[in-house]
Amino acid sequence: MTARRKVLVVGALGMVGRAAMQRFSGRADVQAVGLARRAADFAPDAIWLRADLQDAAATRAALAPHRDVSHVVYAALHEQPNLVQGWRSADNMALNTRMLANLLAALDGAPLQHVTLLQGTKAYGLHTGRAMPVPARERDALRDHVNFYFDQQDLVADHAQRAGFAWTILRPQIVLGVAVGSAMNPVAALGAYAVLCREQGLPLAYPGHPQLLTECTDARLIAEAIEWAWAAPQAHGEVFNISNGDVILWQTLFPRLADLFGLPLGAPAPLRLAEAMPPLAPLWRQIATRERLRVADLDALVGLSWQYADATFASQRPFAVPPLVSTIKLRHAGFGACIDTEECIVAHLQAMQAQRYLP
Helix, strand or coil: CCEEEEEEECCCHHHHHHHHHHHHHHHHHCEEEEEEEEEEEECCCCCEEECCCCCCCHHHHHHHHHEEHHHHCCCCCCCCCCCHCCCCCCHHHHHHHHHHHHHHHCCCCCCCCCCECCHHHHHHHHHCCCCCCCCCCHHHHHCCCCCCCHHHHHHHHHHHHHHHEEEEEEEEEECCCCCCCCCHHHHHHHHHHHHHHHHCCCCCCCCCCCCCECCCEHHHHHHHHHHHHHHHHHHEEEEEEEECCCEEEHHHHHHHHHHHHHCCCCCCCCCCHHHHHHHHHHHHHHHHHHCCCCCCCCCHHHCCCCHHHHHHHHCCCCCCCCCEECHHHHHCCCCCCCEEEEEHHHHHHHHHCCCCCCC
């Protein structure tokens, strides 16, 4: 009989963390422990811890009763108020590495078997204005710029070598999932944008570049890959791109979104959501009161994701080439799960409606 795993999900209220907690909680073969800065509103049968990873002492105290953790899913992330600018901030990079260092120090001596890290296409320098290779392969990562991905990778590899645990790194494309207040949640931004258009009697207009082709990754797919990697020796010490397996032209999604929210479809109209949406916070509060939504504050629901949506839809600065990655390495290693991106976006929006985050 396989020993029961004790899985610590760090950043458990983000999209990946939430998907991981929902996958692992309530199972007889896994004890799920979620670490976050805020209180959780799901997975009541899991163990929930609250701590700020920037505080080494608080992190150590929170984890003191749980030094029997066998698996770590590290999905925590610190972003700056100016999201895109923060991606190039040396101070922010150092902070993110220090957060992971505080966690590993708190777990020093624990019987760790596996640690999962998350990276992304910033590993290929996309945020620096350079064109990515198409498709970008794992070997195309660039270490010639300030990026905590590589500092964290080196940190975990060093700890693993000394402590004897395995590690795997996943590089998803644009992550799709359910989360509240996440800095990079296009699903929440799309849903709130559609609801605010409907409330104002406006058609749903696509706000981004008309020919923006990209890939996305369902957070549930990432959670599945995390568990797969635990028992896959060929995944240990490796980095993998991961995506849904298809591509999406954002503009072609909008007829489906208009239908979901009962809106007429408008002509595409470039719009900076980070400028146009926050002033509508009072209107959102009216909607939330009327519809009895769980989050009445628009910023608490969407947060920096307005900025992320602007970057994702590239309305102001189109990408030189489509930001596509190769997932051949992951498939050759044995993980072949996939999901239709349009269907996954709709499913997550419907989940946010069912959970009363969206009307």
